[in-house]
Amino acid sequence: MSLNIPRIQALCFDVDGTLSDTDDQYVAKFEKYLRPVSFLFKDGDAHHAARRLVMWSESPGNTLIGFPDRLGLDDELASVVDWLTRQKPPPLKHFILIDGIKEMLDALRGHYPMAVVTARNEAGTMRFLEEYDLAPYFDVIVTALTAEHSKPYPDPVLYAAEKMKVAPEDCLMIGDTTVDIRAGKRAGAQTLGVLCGFGEEKELRKYDADLILDTTAELDKVLLRA
Numbered sequence: 418m419s420l421n422i423p424r425i426q427a428l429c430f431d432v433d434g435t436l437s438d439t440d441d442q443y444v445a446k447f448e449k450y451l452r453p454v455s456f457l458f459k460d461g462d463a464h465h466a467a468r469r470l471v472m473w474s475e476s477p478g479n480t481l482i483g484f485p486d487r488l489g490l491d492d493e494l495a496s497v498v499d500w501l502t503r504q505k506p507p508p509l510k511h512f513i514l515i516d517g518i519k520e521m522l523d524a525l526r527g528h529y530p531m532a533v534v535t536a537r538n539e540a541g542t543m544r545f546l547e548e549y550d551l552a553p554y555f556d557v558i559v560t561a562l563t564a565e566h567s568k569p570y571p572d573p574v575l576y577a578a579e580k581m582k583v584a585p586e587d588c589l590m591i592g593d594t595t596v597d598i599r600a601g602k603r604a605g606a607q608t609l610g611v612l613c614g615f616g617e618e619k620e621l622r623k624y625d626a627d628l629i630l631d632t633t634a635e636l637d638k639v640l641l642r643a
Contacts (some may be wrong), residue, residue, distance in 0.1 A: 420639070421427070421627045422453065422640060424587055425529070426530075426588070427529055427578065427583040427588045427589070428529045428586075428588070429533075429577050429578075429588055429589065429590045429591065430533055430592075431590075431597045432485045432533060433592050434613065434614015435515075435614055436545075437439070437513060437514065437545055438513040438514065443504075447466075451463040466604050474610040478503070479506045505581050512544070514549045517635075518633060519553075520634070521634045521635075521637045522551065522554045523642070524641060525636070528641065529641070530557075530583065531555050531556060532556060533546070533557070533559060534577050534597075535560050535561070536562060536568050539562070542560045556581055556638050557571045557576075557581055558610075559577050569599035569603070570594065570598035570603065571600055571604035573600060574590055574600050574603075575604050578604070578606070585604045585605045586606060588604070588606040588607070589607045589609055589610045590607070590609070590635065591608075592614075593615055593616040594620075594621075595620050597612045598610055598625070602625065607620045608626050609627040610630075611630050612630070612631050612632070613631065613632045625638065
């Protein structure tokens with residue numbers, strides 16, 4: 418798969434694992450406790466298990482519906498998580514900006530309208546954007562309760578496209594999990610997976626991400642070289 422770059426007219430960014438890094442201090446702490454039982458994990462990888470645990474603690478909904486559709490219950494699980502999110506939004510957390518993100522946004526500013534499309538609550542999203550002075554880069558900010566349904570439903574991407582006055586199929590959805598890829602695909606957008614968050618290349622490819630990058634910070638080099 419590859420991107421049709423000339424067709425891209427707007428960008429939609431996830432937050433967790435895409436603009437914001439995981440808190441490595443938490444990962445290291447969990448890894449320390451998991452290392453003695455690392456034999457229980459695939460390939461004995463306690464670090465990978467710790468990252469998964471942090472992912473679950475920060476965003477249980479995305480973790481649940483981010484798993485491959487082993488039971489064929491994607492939409493049913495998404496409905497449950499969507500309901501839970503509206504009853505009790507995820508708590509605030511400490512954010513760490515991924516290296517090179519601000520430079521990437523600086524390079525792309527003026528070339529594309531840009532939106533945040535996240536399943537995180539509004540308070541946490543705005544706190545992150547304001548902490549790193551990122552809000553001015555984005556024309557639209559879509560959080561958990563902005564659209565009728567959250568990701569992996571297409572609603573947030575469709576909402577962002579409408580507000581940016583761009584057809585959904587001319588948008589690029591950027592995210593680190595299959596939740597982001599599925600939302601983008603269902604909206605008709607192109608999709609780009611990144612490996613700087615919780616997503617795994619095998620799963621992102623399974624859901625037909627049009628391109629996969631090691632980090633979101635590389636995006637400007639891909640889009641502006643065309």
